[in-house]
Amino acid sequence: MLRKILILLFISASAFAQYDVRKSVYTDADLEIEDYWETELSPISDQNEVVSFIHNDPFNYFFINNIPGGNPLAREISVNSFYGARLHPIHKILKFHRGIDLKGVNGEIAIASGNGKVTETGFKEDLGNYIKISHKYGFESIYGHLSKISVKKGQEVKKGQTIGKVGQTGKVTGPHLHYTLKKNGEYFDPFDFLFMNFQKSW
Numbered sequence: 001m002l003r004k005i006l007i008l009l010f011i012s013a014s015a016f017a018q019y020d021v022r023k024s025v026y027t028d029a030d031l032e033i034e035d036y037w038e039t040e041l042s043p044i045s046d047q048n049e050v051v052s053f054i055h056n057d058p059f060n061y062f063f064i065n066n067i068p069g070g071n072p073l074a075r076e077i078s079v080n081s082f083y084g085a086r087l088h089p090i091h092k093i094l095k096f097h098r099g100i101d102l103k104g105v106n107g108e109i110a111i112a113s114g115n116g117k118v119t120e121t122g123f124k125e126d127l128g129n130y131i132k133i134s135h136k137y138g139f140e141s142i143y144g145h146l147s148k149i150s151v152k153k154g155q156e157v158k159k160g161q162t163i164g165k166v167g168q169t170g171k172v173t174g175p176h177l178h179y180t181l182k183k184n185g186e187y188f189d190p191f192d193f194l195f196m197n198f199q200k201s202w
């Protein structure tokens with residue numbers, strides 16, 4: 001869609017036009033794309049609509065680092081327990097699991113799944129040691145049962161940055177990373193967001 005605004009920046013060429021050093025191939029460093037996700041993605045609170053917006057946007061590769069669209073562990077993941085209704089392993093009652101449990105070992109690093117700002121760290125009986133990160137466009141990610149918290153409230157973090165260590169604090173039967181994803185206050189199934197590795201498609 002052509003409402004997207006693209007500005008090609010001719011960084012070096014203008015002042016020395018007679019030498020014509022203009023590039024013939026442009027890289028992402030030459031592009032300045034208006035952050036239209038602020039106006040278009042921010043208001044959407046339905047998970048399917050959000051996922052479809054992101055997958056269908058031709059500039060998704062450009063904005064993806066701003067959202068928790070990645071893996072909170074620094075390796076291939078496997079899922080212990082999915083998002084949704086389940087029999088709680090300790091309480092033995094049917095509970096809605098508002099997140100995903102990723103298999104982990106004590107002491108392995110947990111990383112930020114997207115650029116953002118730490119809004120809260122602490123300990124809760126259920127969640128153990130946890131970190132909350134707020135991201136652009138209304139996203140929030142939460143990391144629980146940590147053995148170590150390496151960031152502080154108010155700190156800016158980059159996607160892939162170490163934020164803590166996996167552990168088994170709180171109500172757990174073994175070490176794992178509990179990972180919650182929210183947007184505009186709504187709980188999302190994080191699974192759809194774990195593997196958003198987009199490449200430029202044009």
Ligand SMILES: [Zn+2]
Pocket residue numbers: 081097099100101177178179
């Ligand atoms: Zn969990």
